[in-house]
Amino acid sequence: MSIREFAAHLGISERMVSKWEAGSESIVPRPVNQSALDTSLAASGPEVQERFARKLDLTPSGFSPPQRTVVHPGTENGGPDAVLAGDETQIRHPIDGKLMTLADAGVFFAGEQNEPVYLAGFYIDVYPTTNTDYGRYVAATDAEPPEHWIDGRPPANQLDHPVVFVAWHDANAYSQWAGKALPTAHGWEKAARGTRGDIYPWGDQRTPAKCNCRES
Structure with missing residues (x-):
């Protein structure tokens, strides 16, 4: 290098x-x-x-x-279930079947002051939890479905949309059912910003084409 x-x-x-x-x-x-x-x-x-x-x-x-120690899905930030990852930078989770990627152990810049923070490695979902994903959880646990679902089922044209109308407690319950854990603030920031302190996942430039909101 x-x-x-x-x-x-x-x-x-x-x-x-x-x-x-x-x-x-x-x-x-x-x-x-x-x-x-x-x-x-x-x-x-x-x-x-x-x-x-x-x-x-x-x-x-x-x-x-x-040793290159990383955290098994569901045990972020270490603990008795930490495992060696080897070269498995991406895995398919055995419970909810979602693709997860490895955020390697190491230092990243955190917060507005870009303070160096060390985090153990952890896996994080590549894609948001969809209505289909959440539907499997609802069916398995008899959990309360989101309020806009009809007869306990998501709209047929929104099966691959991210699930909405769920509170933090709902998301946490889904994570526990799937044998995972919600990301910590630092874990979420490292996954989004990378290790170089970028403001956005793609860099520091505001890019309208990457803004996923109603106005764009």
């Missing part, structure tokens, strides 16, 4: 990477940056890890790279 690419990969400034290179062994990264470095190494292939060990003159018996 170039310095620019590596800095973006870690979620830090290019100046910081140059400072590390200049300082060499005298540099002690901040804990949040060290976690990002450890995560990057753990996610690298065996050839990169071997080169790392050789560069630092580490013997095979003394080198144990950090």
Whole structure:
């Protein structure tokens, strides 16, 4: 990687990477940056890890790279059910059948002040929960259907529309039924903004074509 690419990969400034290179062994990264470095190494292939060990003159018996630990769906932010993800960046959830993607462990910029925050890896749904998805939950649990459904069924022409007229408690109950958990504020922000602190998922520019609202 170039310095620019590596800095973006870690979620830090290019100046910081140059400072590390200049300082060499005298540099002690901040804990949040060290976690990002450890995560990057753990996610690298065996050839990169071997080169790392050789560069630092580490013997095979003394080198144990950090594990790439991510959270199993439904156990966001760690816990006893955390599992190793390997290369499974996308999975099909076994209960509700929805496609989920991995938000890798590492640092991202949070809030208006772009404060560096480290998050463990977690999976998040790729697509919103549709009326069809929610209908399976209603049928399985006898939960109260949304108010605009007719006879407990969604309108036939809206089966693939995101479910609406559900409160937070309804969404949380669906998540528990599916063996998942609603994203935390930080998890949601990282999934939306990425690791570089973009204002929008696609970057920092306001793009009318990507505005999904009545006015557009």
